[in-house]
Amino acid sequence: MKKIAYILPLLATLFLFTACDDEDYRDPSAIVGDYINEHAELLKSSELGWRFDYYPNEMAYGAFNFLMKFREDGRVEMQTDENFFYLFATEEEKLRPYGVQESDYTIQNSQGPVLTFATYSLLSKLADPELFTNGSGWQGDNEFVLMGHSAGGDTIFLKSVRAQRPCYLVKNTMPWDEYFGKLNSVINSIDNPNVPNSYFRDLLIAGQDPAVMTGFDMTTRMGVIYRYQNGKMLADSCQMRFTPEGVQLKRPLRVGDVRITHFAYNGSDEFLVNGEPGSILKVAEGGRPKMSFSVRDKVFLGAYEVEMDGVTVEETDLYFIDTNPVGSDDEWATLYDHLQSYLYMVLIPDNNGNYYVDLYDQITDANGQSNVALARCGFSHQWSFMAEDEITFRGVSSNNMTFFATDSETGDYEQNTPLALTLADNVRKPYTAYLQSIFGASSRDRINCVVVPSPDGQYFYFVNKADGSYLRIMKM
Amino acid sequence: MQKNKINKLFWMIPCLMLGVSSVFMASCDDDDISGSVVDMPATDMWDTTAIGKYIYENYTLPYNIRVIYRWEDNRQDMGKYLVPPKEEKVVPFLSMLKRVWMDPYVEITSTTSQPDFLRTYVPKEILVTGSKAINSDGSVTLGFAESGRQIQLYDVNNLSIENVDDFVMFFHTMHHEFAHILQQTNKDYDTEYRVLSKSGYTSSWMNTTNDAAREEGFITAYAKSSVDEDFVEMLSIMLVNSPQAWNYLIDRIQNPVARDILREKERIMTEWMRDVWEIDMSDFQQLVYTAIEKEMNLPEGVDLIHDGNFIIGEIINGEIVLK
Numbered sequence: 001m002k003k004i005a006y007i008l009p010l011l012a013t014l015f016l017f018t019a020c021d022d023e024d025y026r027d028p029s030a031i032v033g034d035y036i037n038e039h040a041e042l043l044k045s046s047e048l049g050w051r052f053d054y055y056p057n058e059m060a061y062g063a064f065n066f067l068m069k070f071r072e073d074g075r076v077e078m079q080t081d082e083n084f085f086y087l088f089a090t091e092e093e094k095l096r097p098y099g100v101q102e103s104d105y106t107i108q109n110s111q112g113p114v115l116t117f118a119t120y121s122l123l124s125k126l127a128d129p130e131l132f133t134n135g136s137g138w139q140g141d142n143e144f145v146l147m148g149h150s151a152g153g154d155t156i157f158l159k160s161v162r163a164q165r166p167c168y169l170v171k172n173t174m175p176w177d178e179y180f181g182k183l184n185s186v187i188n189s190i191d192n193p194n195v196p197n198s199y200f201r202d203l204l205i206a207g208q209d210p211a212v213m214t215g216f217d218m219t220t221r222m223g224v225i226y227r228y229q230n231g232k233m234l235a236d237s238c239q240m241r242f243t244p245e246g247v248q249l250k251r252p253l254r255v256g257d258v259r260i261t262h263f264a265y266n267g268s269d270e271f272l273v274n275g276e277p278g279s280i281l282k283v284a285e286g287g288r289p290k291m292s293f294s295v296r297d298k299v300f301l302g303a304y305e306v307e308m309d310g311v312t313v314e315e316t317d318l319y320f321i322d323t324n325p326v327g328s329d330d331e332w333a334t335l336y337d338h339l340q341s342y343l344y345m346v347l348i349p350d351n352n353g354n355y356y357v358d359l360y361d362q363i364t365d366a367n368g369q370s371n372v373a374l375a376r377c378g379f380s381h382q383w384s385f386m387a388e389d390e391i392t393f394r395g396v397s398s399n400n401m402t403f404f405a406t407d408s409e410t411g412d413y414e415q416n417t418p419l420a421l422t423l424a425d426n427v428r429k430p431y432t433a434y435l436q437s438i439f440g441a442s443s444r445d446r447i448n449c450v451v452v453p454s455p456d457g458q459y460f461y462f463v464n465k466a467d468g469s470y471l472r473i474m475k476m
Numbered sequence: 477m478q479k480n481k482i483n484k485l486f487w488m489i490p491c492l493m494l495g496v497s498s499v500f501m502a503s504c505d506d507d508d509i510s511g512s513v514v515d516m517p518a519t520d521m522w523d524t525t526a527i528g529k530y531i532y533e534n535y536t537l538p539y540n541i542r543v544i545y546r547w548e549d550n551r552q553d554m555g556k557y558l559v560p561p562k563e564e565k566v567v568p569f570l571s572m573l574k575r576v577w578m579d580p581y582v583e584i585t586s587t588t589s590q591p592d593f594l595r596t597y598v599p600k601e602i603l604v605t606g607s608k609a610i611n612s613d614g615s616v617t618l619g620f621a622e623s624g625r626q627i628q629l630y631d632v633n634n635l636s637i638e639n640v641d642d643f644v645m646f647f648h649t650m651h652h653e654f655a656h657i658l659q660q661t662n663k664d665y666d667t668e669y670r671v672l673s674k675s676g677y678t679s680s681w682m683n684t685t686n687d688a689a690r691e692e693g694f695i696t697a698y699a700k701s702s703v704d705e706d707f708v709e710m711l712s713i714m715l716v717n718s719p720q721a722w723n724y725l726i727d728r729i730q731n732p733v734a735r736d737i738l739r740e741k742e743r744i745m746t747e748w749m750r751d752v753w754e755i756d757m758s759d760f761q762q763l764v765y766t767a768i769e770k771e772m773n774l775p776e777g778v779d780l781i782h783d784g785n786f787i788i789g790e791i792i793n794g795e796i797v798l799k
Contacts, residue, residue, distance in 0.1 A: 103563065110550050118546035120562040120606050120633065129557040129607050130634065136557045136610075142547050162554055 036113045039146045043070040050169040056126040056140035062221025063241035076105040088125045116143040182244030206278040539595045545604045561606040561632040580763035588754035601626040606633040644782045655708035665748040670703045686784045693737030696784030715764040718779035
């Protein structure tokens with residue numbers, strides 16, 4: 001063998017060593033390798049993991065809360081609040097205990113360094129096209145480009161791969177039990193199934209007429225604030241982000257002079273607006289639905305007791321506001337441009353323990369006159385009642401209302417027009433009743449009333465000009 | 477001479493050592509790339525989880541298949557909303573796939589001149605995705621075969637024996653996709669086959685129903701899309717039906733010309749399977765449809781009739797019971 005055969009490999013290694021000595025040259029894959037290693041170590045280094053408040057689609061949804069702990073073995077531990085856990089669970093998954101779930105994560109280097117949630121996890125539910133809606137789901141992502149981290153390593157900057165939106169992992173320093181204990185209290189206070197008629201909440205801003213805030217939609221984490229502006233009621237929806245301390249609004253909302261950025265939970269059933277005393281969001285309501293109407297462009301909002309013909313009316317559920325008032329704009333000033341329709345159904349007991357049901361939609365103001373028209377409209381509603389009850393459905397005109405009652409045991413049904421159903425004595429069995437009507441603009445009936453407000457503004461009479469009957473609304 | 481030998485050795489050892497060490501030096505990288513999560517593809521070898529072990533023993537070792545169930549960046553269609561599979565669904569899914577798709581092929585080819593058939597022709601990668609692939613027009617893609625190299629299967633998270641239509645449809649799809657791979661290898665049937673329905677093929681096949689398509693001499697509406705699809709539909713639908721169910725589908729066609737065309741297509745297809753692959757279609761059919769019925773825990777004497785998309789009825793002890 002010639003010596004050159006030995007020298008060549010030696011020379012080759014010398015060249016390689018020389019290449020290594022050149023400090024300015026670094027193999028690009030080594031640079032990325034270092035970057036990935038650095039971020040991988042940072043992810044794994046946080047003992048209590050990271051907070052991921054994730055907006056899958058910033059326009060349509062608020063933020064969903066995750067705590068994540070990235071382990072050495074390629075597993076990520078994840079937990080969400082209780083509300084999300086049960087709302088997004090399949091029937092199978094509801095049987096699992098609420099708590100930490102494990103899945104795989106990887107960090108890959110393909111189109112840049114990417115953090116991938118590699119098997120199905122709680123986060124995947126926001127990307128799953130088959131939950132709730134078909135096709136796109138919540139438009140969340142499974143993978144995120146690692147864009148960098150803050151100097152102190154407290155924040156990792158991400159960019160979602162599909163949506164190309166920035167998001168953040170923030171280092172968590174609160175024990176998981178404490179974090180979710182507090183977060184669950186905040187969310188359960190806002191979205192409280194035990195509060196009847198919890199759709200509306202009072203937003204009491206010091207020195208202002210009360211605004212009303214509807215309940216949050218927990219599937220989207222959006223909230224709506226109704227507020228006054230120049231005597232008109234407007235609605236603003238806003239993306240919400242829950243925290244252990246309360247609720248952050250994604251962008252500030254104005255109510256009069258007050259610029260609301262967040263609500264701070266006080267531990268019971270109130271939130272302080274912007275964390276300051278004086279203005280509050282009340283979430284525990286006693287169960288009175290709100291009514292809102294205006295007379296002469298002045299808006300009256302609040303809980304009212306309704307009396308008809310001397311009999312106190314019990315208001316029941318909330319329903320929807322008509323956004324298509326009948327009549328020209330000149331005659332009708334509707335409050336509800338931006339809101340959904342409300343239908344008021346009042347069950348009026350008579351003195352014999354029986355009920356009348358009156359149906360009203362909006363109560364609107366006639367321009368320039370203190371006339372208020374109560375317009376009736378059609379709807380479909382279902383009650384169950386026992387045969388011993390006598391229920392009469394009363395309307396000004398019964399032409400356009402039909403009443404069906406179905407015997408829940410035999411399935412037989414009868415149809416009654418006019419609206420009255422009196423059931424046989426001594427028969428006690430469940431009936432399901434449907435009230436349906438043919439709905440059309442021309443089929444609405446109106447009662448023209450004169451509005452007579454009391455001097456102290458505590459109540460109003462709506463007096464039916466035709467027959468003198470009246471509806472009295474008393475402020476509570 | 478000894479002196480030379482020593483010289484050789486003297487040179488050789490350090491060169492070898494340097495040569496070997498230079499491989500490590502060359503990257504100028506001091507970092508120890510340890511930890512399975514960093515910058516390594518999800519190959520089977522290092523995946524020591526239960527799922528990884530199952531795949532290695534049942535797919536990789538015997539058939540050289542790599543099953544990708546973890547989400548891998550840029551392997552998925554970014555135009556769709558997709559999620560990775562739920563971990564607890566992966567092994568049950570793969571074992572079912574094995575029983576209904578792979579084992580019958582292994583068994584039927586074990587006595588042929590290609591006992592290594594499956595290992596030779598099976599795609600080297602199976603990509604498993606959790607959700608359906610919902611297209612922008614609302615239609616759903618169930619499976620996708622990419623030129624023999626990869627098959628992608630969707631909706632693993634939702635596949636269950638409770639959803640009877642989807643379940644059988646899935647195996648129809650699986651056999652359909654694999655048939656494409658065989659078809660790409662050998663098209664001896666083509667000349668004779670393609671003249672049978674010369675003018676019927678169309679890109680607006682979705683405007684026909686399966687029943688109407690059969691009246692035209694196509695086994696399903698999708699078979700109308702091209703000669704190739706026609707062929708693999710014949711193959712895959714015959715396999716997932718019992719002989720009685722298959723004959724029912726064809727015999728109930730009212731147009732006698734269409735019936736004859738379908739029987740002719742069946743003949744060409746079964747001859748091709750026999751001549752090219754040494755597979756007897758009726759024996760193979762027996763293996764496949766009974767494997768499906770076993771997965772579904774169907775009682776004895778009950779067979780399903782799969783029409784290409786739905787279960788349209790059952791055969792109960794020889795009697796046709798339509799839905």
